[in-house]
Every structure is written in C-alpha cells, then in structure tokens.
Amino acid sequence: MQEQERNKRYNAYVEAKIAKTHAWPSLFNSFWVGGLICTLGQLINDLILLWFPSVSTQSAWTYTLIILIFLASLLTGIGVFDKIGAFAGTGTIVPITGFSNSIASPALEFKNEGIIFGMCAKMFIIAGPVIVSGTVASMIVGLIYLFL
Amino acid sequence: MKIRRQNQTVFFKNEPKIIGHYSIVGPKEGKGNLRKYFSEINKDDDLFGQKTYEKAERVMIERALDGAIKDSNLKYDDIRLVMAGDLLNQIISSSYAARSFDIPYVGVFGACSTMVEALALSACLVDGGHFDTIACATSSHFSTAERQFRFPLELGNQRPPTSQWTVTGAGSDIVSIKGSGPKILCATFGKVTDYGINDVNNMGAAMAPAAMNTLVTHFKDTNTSPKDYDLILTGDLGKLGSEILIDLMEDKGYKLGLNYKDCGQIIFKRNQDVLMGGSGCGCSATVFNSIIMKKLLSGEYKKVLFMATGALLSTTSSQQGDTVPGIAHAVVVEGVKNE
Known part of the structure; x- marks a missing residue:
C-alpha cells in the first residue's frame, strides 16, 4: 500500500519534471509537409489525366496512389524518408506515404x-494493425449495408 | 583471511587494479565531446565491415578485448577469464565475441549497468585470489538496440522527447592483482528498485530511484559523503534522470554538486540530436575507458565513484504492461598517485 502511494507520487513528480513540448511548431511542420504531399498527389493525378486522356478518373486515382507508394518506398530504401518523417511527423504518416514507409522499413x-520468416513475415509488424482494423471496419460497414 | 563487508558494499584489501583499458566507438560518438579520448573511432562505418549490425557489435567487443589485453602488455594466456555482457537477447554479442578467444568465459547481464557489474565481480574474484587476471567487456550498438527494443531504423517516426540515444561502442578493462594502474577500492551491489514507471521511453526516470538507493547505501556503508570524491559518475541516466537523481538525493540529505556527472550527458554534443543524451552498455563503458581512465592514470582524479544504472526490462515485459525495474552497481576507483 505504502509502495503504491510512493510510486504514485513519484510518477506525478516525473510527469511534472518532463519538459513540456510545444505542439504548434511540430503541428506547423506536419501541416505544410502533409499539404505538400497531397498537392504532389493532385499534380500527379492531373498530369496523368492530361497526358493520357483515355485513362478514366477512377484509374488515375489508383495510378497516383501507386506512384506515391513507390516514391515513399524508394525514399525509405535510400535512407531519406526517416529524416523527413522525424521532421514532419504526422504530415508524412497520414498520407499513403506513411503506410508505404511502415511496410518498407521493417522489410529492410x-x-x-531470411526472405520468408524475416522479410515477408515481419513486413507487417507496424502496418499489420492498420490492415486488420481496415478490414474489420469494412466488414462492419458491409453488414450495415446488408441490413439497411 | 576475512573479507570486510558492510551491508551491500565489499571492500578489497588485496588491491585489484585496472591494468589495461580500451574503448571503441562508431561515427556519431566519434564526432561527440570525447572524440580526443577514445582508443579507436570507426569514422565512417557503423557496420565495421560486417553484413549485419549484430555482427558489427561482436567485432567491437573483440577489438575492445584485444585492445585492452595489448594495453596491459599481457598475452592471451595470461588472461584467466573473460567476463562480458550486452543488451541483446541471450547476450549474443558477448558470447559470440568470446568464441574467438581461447579463454574461459562468463556472461553477465545487468542491462546498461553491465560494465560496473563486470568490474565489481572481477574485482571480487581477483581480490579473493581465485583468478589473477580477468578481462571485462561490454558493448551496445544503436542499430541493434533500435531493432530489438524500438522500431525499424528507416521508419519515419518522431522520437519522444524523453528518449535517449543508444551509444555505438564497446569498452574493456583488464582487472588484475599484478601490475600497476588505478585500484578498485570497494564495490556496492545494488538492489532492484521499481518506482512504477512504465514509460519505456523514459529510462532515466525508471533508473534514477535505483541509482539513489545504491548511492545512499554506498555513502552509509563507506561512511563517506559526495564531497569525498573527485567525481561521481553515473552511467546513462541522461539529462532528465540526472536531474531526478539530484532531487532524490537531496531528499535523502545528500547534495550532489559540481563533481557529479553523467556519461550519457557528456558523450554527445548538444547539437547531435540525442534528446536526453546517450544510453546503453557502451555509454558508461566507453566514457569510463576513455576520458575517466586517462585522468585516473594521470592522477588528475584521485577518487572516482563510478556507478552504472540499468533498466531490467524486456520487450515482452513492457508489451505486457509491466513497469520498468532499475538497478545500479557502484565501484570506487582510486587514481594513480604521482610521487
């Protein structure tokens, strides 16, 4: 009992001791880098539609995503993405680039x-929960549609 | 012969000495504050010419042991025992490094306190007359520690502000009853102390109570106070952990003044983006075996209290929500007297 009290006090003391981080500067960096990535995506999308008029809007979106995923993986592979990520935080995590990085980095x-139990198995240690929750969410939505 | 012992402190009467030392670090540490003092710096390759970082860590221990044995002017046959430990699961770095030496080996684990743990145990074995010369070594590598405890290296995440940077480096000491060098006077073995911190990114706060516990016991056992030492050196509490230790000690009635330093805080420069400072077995091992040993040998430091702290967690315990227990061991090393 006494120990719990002591630990509680110590935790509160440590909590107060930790230097508070300022949210605004990192939010600002997240905002403009994230915005830049989205603008880049839009640019790629528009260029596809401009250069290949036969491509449907739906397919152009898919191609845009593939290109962004490729770029993020490439930057991960050459060791640049982690530096951008450390600077921009959520700005690079929220767009599909973050998902690509979270698969490519454990793969590396x-x-x-080994290829099978090393790369293939552990590729999903970070993105796995995202894939699972995405699948579960779509199942729930599917069920709702079924009964509506 | 009766060995004098008080509570948790063992006093050595046969004067075990550190007769050889060696430190080896990676590129980032080589750009830090202590770049002039390390025995060897690998300036541009943190893989040390190996295929994986785990293999690189082994190479560091091998080179540290080799260097320390050379520094003591002994031959391999003169070393009776190798005592080593590191952070990786099943202490593979140490055991695999010991494979390439034809010397009996004992693996020890005390997380980041391993350097002092090995020094203290070696001093006990040497003082007791069981072995005349023992080589101790520990290492850590930023990239192997990140892989085991945290995230992949290339993941674009932000490090929490309380986190520390694992030192890439290894240090080794030769403890012997023969020869000359700084003497190990006594060793205080610490208790596992847990104040209920479960933030794995705040090791300083998790280890500070253990440091306080060992330090207070040491002062009581030896009947000394902080001002009796030229230097009180902690392993890798980092900026936050050291500040907490100073507060906790003040609570107990001891004032840590300007003679208190932390290896984690002095190894890197402020602009090296290491947040709270360095950590890992290699942190205390390389700092002690570079600048501190040089100053002990030159007689600039007469009495140094060297205490390394360790966080005794594993990835399994932390994922299951357990708190982070800490440990701290201390040794007192006496500088060489210049007549």
Missing part, C-alpha cells in the same frame, strides 16, 4: 533474417 530491417 528484417531482410537479414
């Missing part, structure tokens, strides 16, 4: 544990 990291 665990490559030396």
Whole structure:
C-alpha cells in the first residue's frame, strides 16, 4: 500500500519534471509537409489525366496512389524518408506515404533474417494493425449495408 | 583471511587494479565531446565491415578485448577469464565475441549497468585470489538496440522527447592483482528498485530511484559523503534522470554538486540530436575507458565513484504492461598517485 502511494507520487513528480513540448511548431511542420504531399498527389493525378486522356478518373486515382507508394518506398530504401518523417511527423504518416514507409522499413530491417520468416513475415509488424482494423471496419460497414 | 563487508558494499584489501583499458566507438560518438579520448573511432562505418549490425557489435567487443589485453602488455594466456555482457537477447554479442578467444568465459547481464557489474565481480574474484587476471567487456550498438527494443531504423517516426540515444561502442578493462594502474577500492551491489514507471521511453526516470538507493547505501556503508570524491559518475541516466537523481538525493540529505556527472550527458554534443543524451552498455563503458581512465592514470582524479544504472526490462515485459525495474552497481576507483 505504502509502495503504491510512493510510486504514485513519484510518477506525478516525473510527469511534472518532463519538459513540456510545444505542439504548434511540430503541428506547423506536419501541416505544410502533409499539404505538400497531397498537392504532389493532385499534380500527379492531373498530369496523368492530361497526358493520357483515355485513362478514366477512377484509374488515375489508383495510378497516383501507386506512384506515391513507390516514391515513399524508394525514399525509405535510400535512407531519406526517416529524416523527413522525424521532421514532419504526422504530415508524412497520414498520407499513403506513411503506410508505404511502415511496410518498407521493417522489410529492410528484417531482410537479414531470411526472405520468408524475416522479410515477408515481419513486413507487417507496424502496418499489420492498420490492415486488420481496415478490414474489420469494412466488414462492419458491409453488414450495415446488408441490413439497411 | 576475512573479507570486510558492510551491508551491500565489499571492500578489497588485496588491491585489484585496472591494468589495461580500451574503448571503441562508431561515427556519431566519434564526432561527440570525447572524440580526443577514445582508443579507436570507426569514422565512417557503423557496420565495421560486417553484413549485419549484430555482427558489427561482436567485432567491437573483440577489438575492445584485444585492445585492452595489448594495453596491459599481457598475452592471451595470461588472461584467466573473460567476463562480458550486452543488451541483446541471450547476450549474443558477448558470447559470440568470446568464441574467438581461447579463454574461459562468463556472461553477465545487468542491462546498461553491465560494465560496473563486470568490474565489481572481477574485482571480487581477483581480490579473493581465485583468478589473477580477468578481462571485462561490454558493448551496445544503436542499430541493434533500435531493432530489438524500438522500431525499424528507416521508419519515419518522431522520437519522444524523453528518449535517449543508444551509444555505438564497446569498452574493456583488464582487472588484475599484478601490475600497476588505478585500484578498485570497494564495490556496492545494488538492489532492484521499481518506482512504477512504465514509460519505456523514459529510462532515466525508471533508473534514477535505483541509482539513489545504491548511492545512499554506498555513502552509509563507506561512511563517506559526495564531497569525498573527485567525481561521481553515473552511467546513462541522461539529462532528465540526472536531474531526478539530484532531487532524490537531496531528499535523502545528500547534495550532489559540481563533481557529479553523467556519461550519457557528456558523450554527445548538444547539437547531435540525442534528446536526453546517450544510453546503453557502451555509454558508461566507453566514457569510463576513455576520458575517466586517462585522468585516473594521470592522477588528475584521485577518487572516482563510478556507478552504472540499468533498466531490467524486456520487450515482452513492457508489451505486457509491466513497469520498468532499475538497478545500479557502484565501484570506487582510486587514481594513480604521482610521487
């Protein structure tokens, strides 16, 4: 009992001791880098539609996503993406670039544990929960549609 | 012969000495504050010519042991025992490094306190007359620690402001009853202390109570106070952890003054983006075996209290929501007297 009291007091003391971070500067960086990525996406989309008029709008979106995923993986592979991510935080995580990075980075990291149980298995250690929750959410939405 | 012992402190009467030392660090540490003092800096390759970072860490321990044995002017046959430990699961770096030496080996684990743990145990074994010369070594590598405890290296995440940067480096000491060098006077073995911190990104706060506990016990056992030492050096509490330790000690009636320093805070420069400072087994090992040993040998420091702290967690315990227990061991090293 006494120990719990002591630990509670210590935790409160540590909490107060930690220097408070300022949210606004990092939010600002997230905002403009994230915005830049979205603008880049829009640019790619518009260019596809401009250069290949036969492509439907729906397919152009898909191609845009593929290109963004490719770019993020490439930047991860050459060791640049982690630096951009450390600077921009959510700005690079929220767009599809973050998802691409979260798959590519463990794949690189665990490559030396073998192709199957290293790279292929551990590729999803970070993105796995996202995929699971995405799938579960779409199942729930599907059920709702079924009964509506 | 009766060994004098008080509570948690063992006093050595046969004067075990540190007769050789060596430190090896990676590129980032080589750009830090202590770049002039390390025995070896690998300036541009943190893989040390290996395929994986795990293999690189082994190479660091091998080179540290080699260097320390050379520094002590001994041959491999003169070393009776290798005592080493590191942070990786099943202390693979140490055991695999020991594979390439034809010397009996004992693996020890005390997380980031391993350097002092090995020094203290070696001093006990040497003082007791069981072995005449023991080589101790520890290491850590930023990239292997990140892979085991945190996220992949290339993941674009932000580090929490209380986190520390694992030092890439290894240090080694040769403890012997023969030869000359700084003497190990006594060792205080610490208790596992847990004040209920479960933030794995705030090791300083998790380890500070253990440091306080060992330090207070040490002062009581030896009947000394902080001002009796030229330097009180903690392992890797970092900026926040050291501040907490100073507060906790003040609470107990001890004032840590200008003679108190933390390895984690002095190894890197402020602009190296390491947040609270350095951490890992290699942090205390490389700092002690560079600048501190040089100053002990030159007689600039007469009495140094060297205490390394460790966080005894694993990824499993932290994922299951357990708190982070800390440990701290201390040794007192006496500088070489210049007549």
